[in-house]
Amino acid sequence: MISKPLLFAAFASAAFATFALAHEKGATGVVKERQDLMDQQKDDMKVMGEMIKGTKPFDAAKAAAAAHDITLTAKKIPDLFPKGGSMDKSDALPAIWEKWDRFTANADDLGKAAATLETALGDSANQDWKAAFKKVGDVCKSCHEDFRKKEQGEH
Numbered sequence: 001m002i003s004k005p006l007l008f009a010a011f012a013s014a015a016f017a018t019f020a021l022a023h024e025k026g027a028t029g030v031v032k033e034r035q036d037l038m039d040q041q042k043d044d045m046k047v048m049g050e051m052i053k054g055t056k057p058f059d060a061a062k063a064a065a066a067a068h069d070i071t072l073t074a075k076k077i078p079d080l081f082p083k084g085g086s087m088d089k090s091d092a093l094p095a096i097w098e099k100w101d102r103f104t105a106n107a108d109d110l111g112k113a114a115a116t117l118e119t120a121l122g123d124s125a126n127q128d129w130k131a132a133f134k135k136v137g138d139v140c141k142s143c144h145e146d147f148r149k150k151e152q153g154e155h
């Protein structure tokens, strides 16, 4: 039987393995803007992931600020994927524009999940923030599965 903290640690490592693939590809314009935004979200997730893994001490205010940043940046996602825009050095899939409603719903879900996480972190008696963190990670993952090119070695 795996203990709960261990499960979260395993999740956090898996999340890092995925997010660590971000790199400078030399994209420009709106493609670079959205990649930078995603990299920022990855950094936010890392701040909280390290607290869950225990490599950094838990700091509720810092974690809440990271969650808040995801809430704000999630709202910008749809505008950074203009239809017919440049796809140079982009990992975005055409499915985004074929299933636009689902794509924007996914961005919406991210904002909501991050807001829930932020609330959980604001209430110091609330032990559910780790579960709320995992939900945010699930939304990132589910959007990437449907709308982002798989890079080599990624599952």
Ligand code: HEC
Binding pocket: 019, 021, 022, 023, 024, 025, 031, 034, 035, 036, 038, 039, 041, 042, 043, 045, 070, 077, 089, 090, 091, 092, 093, 103, 104, 106, 107, 110, 136, 137, 139, 140, 141, 143, 144, 147, 148
């Ligand atoms: C609504 C869909 C969606 C959601 C939600 C989403 N992403 Fe992304 N993400 C994408 C797409 C599409 C790309 C590819 C963008 C491109 O290359 O044009 C991407 C790219 C990335 C990249 C690579 C950026 C680079 O430098 O190339 C990282 C890192 C990333 N996302 C992290 C995250 C994290 C962390 C979350 C959750 C907090 C998240 N994403 C939520 C769709 C999403």
